[in-house]
Structure formats: C-alpha cells, structure tokens
Amino acid sequence: VTTPTTSEQLKSRLINTSTEDAEEIPGQGVYTPFFLRYVYDPLVVHFANRFTWRCPSRTLLDLYDAHVSGDHLEVGPGTGWYLDRCKFPARSPRLALMDINANVLARSAKRLIRYRPSEYVVNLLKPKQIGDRKFDSIAMTHVLHCLPGSTQDKARALDYLQSLLRPGGVLFGSTILYGGVPQTPLSLSQLHQLNRQRVLNNLHDSLDTLDTALGQRFTKHTLCSVGSVGLFVAFA
C-alpha cells in the first residue's frame, strides 16, 4: 500500500484498516496479489467483458469519460484499469479508492500513483464513516453483482454511496445481471458456476429490480443494458 503523502491520505489510512471482512467473504479469496497483477486484466477486463457478458471494456470506459469528475471516488477499483485510461476533466484530479480488500487497494493505488489516491478499506455492506469527505462523482463498476442478498439488500451500498455525494453529484457504474437482459449459453453457464463459487451473487438481480432500487434513492437516473450488463448513471 502506498505511503500517505498528504494529511488527508494519512487520515484516510487510519480509518477502517481492518481487512477481517474480506477474509470472511468466500468470493474475496480470488483477489490475490498474483491474480490482480497477472490474471485479472486479461481474463476479466479483456476476455469476460467482451465475450462472456458482451459489454466490452471500451463501453464502460466511455461511461467514465462521460461522468468522471475532478473529485472522484472509485468503489471496488480492481486493478485500476478504467481510472488508468479514462479522461479526467481536471489535470490533477482528487482521487479516492474504496474496497473491502487491501490487496485490491494496493494494486490499484500502485497503478494510479500519479494521482496520489487516498485509500479507504470499507465493507460496503457494513459501511463506516470516512470523516466529512464528499465527492462529485463515484463509480462502482462490476461491484453490485459481488454483493450478497437481494437487490434491495445490496442497495444499502447505494444508500451509503449516496451519502458521500455532494448535491448534484453522480454515481455511475455497471453490474452483471441475471434477469431482464439477454443471456447466452456461455453467460448462463458462467453465471451459475460463479454464483456457486460465490464470486458472483446476482441470481436475484434483474434490470427491473435495479431500476427500482435506483429510482427509490436518486433524484434522476438512467439505466440501460449492453449484453448481460446493466449500465447506470444516477444523480444525487
């Protein structure tokens, strides 16, 4: 994990430094330093997004280019692939990374070191205060489908993230859905296998349930599907 370089980074590192939650969640075991460094991008960002879920990473990157702000929180950054490539509207954006998993934060923070990101270890389902920090944009790309429970259970994470947005701020992202979107034999077999392994927890998630959860919480939102993926943009 990168060394704090500002007082705010130091403060953020002192909050929520436990990773016990990650150790308790079965699907989290996959995010080893080796997997994140050598396997994640070729397997997930390049292969699965395009061929299994049929929503190429370029499409997700377009969402970032359209909505990322100069004061941005990335939730579930993975390897940091999108933030490494997206076009920030500011030359020196303020960037914060939030994840349940310290390995993920270490990998993404290293890749994004040029932005000197703050890091927050937070379990979205047991959210904790991170001081009075607020953001103009928050992205959660391919995170909701990891969270256990019904779409309404997962929506607790949306409540938390909404509380971190400034008025008029935007939450955007994507999630792999089971219902209400087209599936293929490959996507269905992967959905069932990955749900058995608890890497994904999305057999109750559909375009409709996500639309309802967003509509109940945000002033205005859009939701569309590309392949088996729901893409959303919601305004506080």
Ligand SMILES: C[S@@+](CC[C@H](N)C(=O)[O-])C[C@H]1O[C@@H](n2cnc3c(N)ncnc32)[C@H](O)[C@@H]1O
């Ligand atoms: C499938 S990866 C997506 C990574 C990246 N956004 C991408 O699209 O390539 C899901 C990310 O969400 C994080 N995550 C899963 N459950 C979480 C939870 N309960 N709280 C916080 N982060 C969580 C994982 O550690 C991981 O970084």
